């Protein structure tokens with residue numbers, strides 16, 4: 001029978017051989033996940049025998065990781081803010097930098113009694129669920145063009161005990177009522193350029209949905225489309241919050257100004273000091 005220590009060594013060796021960056025960390029995580037043990041327990045019980053069934057399960061995870069499948073898809077969850085989100089190949093894995101967008105939306109919501117808010121491109125629902133958790137009185141609509149993503153988002157709301165989010169399938173604003181407008185519009189749209197997309201790491205390119213990533217030849221297609229309609233959808237005194245990609249904040253601010261109806265209020269940097277969130281208001 002295999003032991004914990006033996007499997008750690010074997011898994012690490014395999015992942016190292018295929019050139020993964022953190023073979024030991026990934027192996028510890030996958031073995032821990034297979035055996036329902038934390039890292040400390042793995043190292044304090046090196047000689048613990050592992051059943052054939054658990055060994056097979058661990059091997060199946062290692063083979064998925066060996067072809068670059070993200071750990072979050074293998075494990076099926078990702079932590080975001082103080083919640084756990086179910087993830088699968090229909091949804092982008094929530095990124096830590098997106099937490100800044102949610103924090104800013106929560107801070108701005110304090111200026112409203114019960115803000116009417118919209119999350120455009122909700123994906124796993126991470127923004128919508130964390131926002132609604134912090135601002136339960138908000139009247140929140142979350143849309144995505146992908147029905148499969150919406151199914152996951154709905155599950156995530158339930159799994160985190162959040163109710164009252166109006167999840168709707170919509171190509172941006174298209175399925176909303178003509179007169180529906182909002183105090184807050186939040187979006188982390190697809191913003192990777194076609195060129196960047198081609199050069200993405202296999203971990204992202206082969207597994208995460210292209211629909212969630214590609215923002216057209218200059219990466220700005222969604223900002224353009226959203227800004228075309230946002231002034232009419234934003235209430236007086238309302239705010240539009242965008243997550244933006246590396247070096248896009250300046251261009252997105254210019255696009256905001258050129259609507260003639262919106263003004264950039266603030267640009268927020270992430271922990272890597274990259275300009276990550278652009279906030280605009282109605283003039």
Ligand SMILES: C[S@@+](CC[C@H](N)C(=O)[O-])C[C@H]1O[C@@H](n2cnc3c(N)ncnc32)[C@H](O)[C@@H]1O
Nearest residue numbers: 094121122123144145146171172188189190212
């Ligand atoms: C960058 S992901 C963001 C997902 C999630 N909000 C997050 O921050 O992790 C962009 C999302 O926009 C959705 N999307 C792409 N095109 C769309 C469209 N035309 N209308 C609505 N949603 C769209 C994708 O399916 C994807 O879920």
